[in-house]
Amino acid sequence: MIYSLSGKLIHTEAELAVVECGGVGYACKTTLSTLQKIAGEEKVTLLTYMSVREDAVELFGFADKEELRAFKLLISVSGVGPKAGLAILSAMNPQQFALAVATSDSKSFTQVKGIGKKTAERICLELKDKVAGETISVRGQTAVPVSVTGGNIGETITALEVLGYSSAEAAGAVSQLDPDLPVEELIKKALIGLARF
Structure with a gap:
């Protein structure tokens, strides 16, 4: 099993990055976000997953x-x-x-x-x-529960932290809220929940 590839980025296209290691170019199917992270880099490291099926052997690479x-x-x-x-x-x-x-x-x-x-x-x-x-790290810093990041929920967490609440308190306050609600409404509901404790 190939755990990772480190080498020269020699080619990219939609959903594909080719990394040259020891004179061999490894084609890794990948995501748009990984392609954006490695864009313009000469040397890259991709963490990989190898899929082996009867009709194909494919390598998938990810930036993190x-x-x-x-x-x-x-x-x-x-x-x-x-x-x-x-x-x-x-x-x-x-x-x-x-x-x-x-x-x-x-x-x-x-x-x-x-x-x-x-x-x-x-x-x-x-x-x-x-x-x-x-747990997933956010902005490369401390690890926080996965339920506290992304979209309106993420903005609400940030707003609550600015108001002085810890990440754990903010995460608990928004964990049961509808992520489709506007940020302002999420903040109000979260503050009501926090006031109860």
Whole structure:
């Protein structure tokens, strides 16, 4: 199993990065976010996942552990293959993915091309328990529960932290709120919840 590739980035195109290691170019299927992170870099390191099937051997590369972990979780869901996994992680970052799962926000997944309602609901159902205990680093700093990052929820967390609440307090206050609500409403509801304790 190839754990990672470190070498010269010699080619990129849609959903593909080619890394040359020891004179061999390894084609890694990847996400839009990884391509954006490595754009313009001469030397790169990609964490990899190798998929071996009867008709194909494919290598998938990711810029960070969070994205690789999210990819592995996605392809563990029945009916979600590597192509769908890459599409989802090209549309949302690992934090947004985890938040959507944690809050059973299947609508976020149906906005991704090729993901239908049933598949989206299956992703939320099968992965909810798996992401519940996960932590993901935010902005390369402290690890926080996955349910506290991304979109309106992320903005609400930041606002609550500015008001003096800890990350844990803010996360607890928004964990049961509807992520589709406007930020202002989320803040009001979170503050009401925090006032009760």
